[in-house]
Amino acid sequence: MKPLAAILFxxxxxxxxxxxxxxxxxLFFVVVVTLVPFALGPDLALLKRVGxxxxxxxxxxxxxxxxxxxxxxxxxxxxLDLILMGRAPLEIVVATKGVAHWLSTGLxxxxxxxxxxxxxxxxxxxxxxxxxxxxxxxxxxTFIGLIGAAIAVTLRRGGLxxxxxxxxxxxxxxxxxxxxxxxxxxxxxxxxxxxTILCALTLASLxxxxxxxxxxxxxxxx
Amino acid sequence: xxxxxxxxxxxxxxxxxxxxxxxxxxSGESLAIRGRNGAGKSSLLRMVVGLVRxxxxxxxxxxxxxxxxxxxxxxxxxxxxxxKPSLSVAENLQFWSAFFGADNAGLNEPLRAxxxxxxxxxPAAYLSAGQRRRLSIARLLAVKRSxxxxxxxxxxxxAAAQVRLxxxxxxxxxxGGIILAATHGALGLDDxxxxxxxxxxxxxxxxxxxxxxxxxxx
Numbered sequence: 518m519k520p521l522a523a524i525l526f527x528x529x530x531x532x533x534x535x536x537x538x539x540x541x542x543x544l545f546f547v548v549v550v551t552l553v554p555f556a557l558g559p560d561l562a563l564l565k566r567v568g569x570x571x572x573x574x575x576x577x578x579x580x581x582x583x584x585x586x587x588x589x590x591x592x593x594x595x596x597l598d599l600i601l602m603g604r605a606p607l608e609i610v611v612a613t614k615g616v617a618h619w620l621s622t623g624l625x626x627x628x629x630x631x632x633x634x635x636x637x638x639x640x641x642x643x644x645x646x647x648x649x650x651x652x653x654x655x656x657x658x659t660f661i662g663l664i665g666a667a668i669a670v671t672l673r674r675g676g677l678x679x680x681x682x683x684x685x686x687x688x689x690x691x692x693x694x695x696x697x698x699x700x701x702x703x704x705x706x707x708x709x710x711x712x713t714i715l716c717a718l719t720l721a722s723l724x725x726x727x728x729x730x731x732x733x734x735x736x737x738x739x
Numbered sequence: 740x741x742x743x744x745x746x747x748x749x750x751x752x753x754x755x756x757x758x759x760x761x762x763x764x765x766s767g768e769s770l771a772i773r774g775r776n777g778a779g780k781s782s783l784l785r786m787v788v789g790l791v792r793x794x795x796x797x798x799x800x801x802x803x804x805x806x807x808x809x810x811x812x813x814x815x816x817x818x819x820x821x822x823k824p825s826l827s828v829a830e831n832l833q834f835w836s837a838f839f840g841a842d843n844a845g846l847n848e849p850l851r852a853x854x855x856x857x858x859x860x861x862p863a864a865y866l867s868a869g870q871r872r873r874l875s876i877a878r879l880l881a882v883k884r885s886x887x888x889x890x891x892x893x894x895x896x897x898a899a900a901q902v903r904l905x906x907x908x909x910x911x912x913x914x915g916g917i918i919l920a921a922t923h924g925a926l927g928l929d930d931x932x933x934x935x936x937x938x939x940x941x942x943x944x945x946x947x948x949x950x951x952x953x954x955x956x957x
Contacts, residue, residue, distance in 0.1 A: 523837035534825040595819025602810040
């Protein structure tokens with residue numbers, strides 16, 4: 518457990534320091550969402566209808582933002598060599614890095630969402646449902662993103678490739694996340710149906726992501 | 740404890756780097772790996788710790804823990820210092836010693852040994868190249884492992900630090916450790932054996948019979 522705790526705390530510490538990704542992600546999220554009312558105009562009914570979708574899209578893009586450096590930074594400074602030599606299984610180390618990344622970039626989005634949602638005319642119940650879907654769904658985005666981050670580790674412009682690789686894989690999460698958030702504010706389907714599928718997607722990505730990412734890293738270190 | 744290699748060969752990017760490398764180092768011994776640029780000195784060290792695949796041949800560590808790979812029982816000091824610029828000197832060392840499973844109790848001692856104890860709270864971003872290297876060396880002292888693989892350990896170090904490193908290595912050998920170092924210069928150790936990597940891969944490896952050719956095609 519000790520090596521994993523060390524990785525978790527190191528990654529979170531780096532994320533909140535100067536040049537870390539934590540603040541950038543949440544600022545990007547807030548800026549993108551704030552721009553929407555300016556683009557669409559002050560139509561409250563329209564904003565209310567598209568609000569959950571906008572917030573989910575912005576969260577998806579924001580959680581990809583800092584992901585490309587997740588393994589690339591460790592690769593560039595030689596840390597990845599030592600991590601591969603460590604006694605902790607690489608899959609678990611990768612999962613721990615994912616958790617650290619979500620805690621420092623995903624969780625702030627979940628917390629900021631209801632506040633910034635005010636500008637999209639999101640009322641109490643809608644905001645609560647949205648926070649719940651983001652809380653459950655953003656870990657899936659991070660863990661699917663791990664795969665792309667691992668594949669892009671040796672590439673100089675990995676960020677772009679990462680987005681191209683990861684965004685299509687995130688489509689199901691986006692669909693069921695937005696569907697659940699909409700269902701909570703009087704959609705035709707009950708909230709539980711899409712929400713359960715969203716939970717299932719997250720659980721699946723928590724398992725598949727670390728294994729796929731670890732395999733990609735091993736392949737690339739050859 | 741004895742690290743031995745038999746008929747070790749390395750291929751990288753479809754190119755034969757070296758072949759037929761044999762060595763055997765026991766506790767308390769050191770081996771300096773020499774050769775021109777590109778002869779495969781770094782590749783050999785990375786191969787021992789498991790970061791480069793063994794193309795053919797055998798590596799074994801007698802007297803080690805059979806449950807662990809050689810890399811899991813070794814320290815590797817590469818070209819890169821594996822330091823995070825936004826973390827302080829002490830935090831960087833703390834991380835690696837926790838990651839490699841040592842307790843944080845005695846971290847002042849390694850820092851003092853490399854002369855960085857006064858800079859413990861300074862972010863690693865402000866360190867010079869030589870200081871960064873010394874902080875990496877402190878990692879070897881913070882976590883006890885008997886096999887040390889050092890890639891150009893003296894590069895970027897000033898004369899005083901090179902002497903200090905030689906003392907550290909001598910103490911490690913005296914405690915029954917093993918050192919493999921790829922280097923162009925002198926290590927400053929009392930009696931070091933040399934392994935010279937050939938300038939060109941032996942012809943037997945290039946134009947081998949069926950087995951060798953199959954390997955080349957894959």
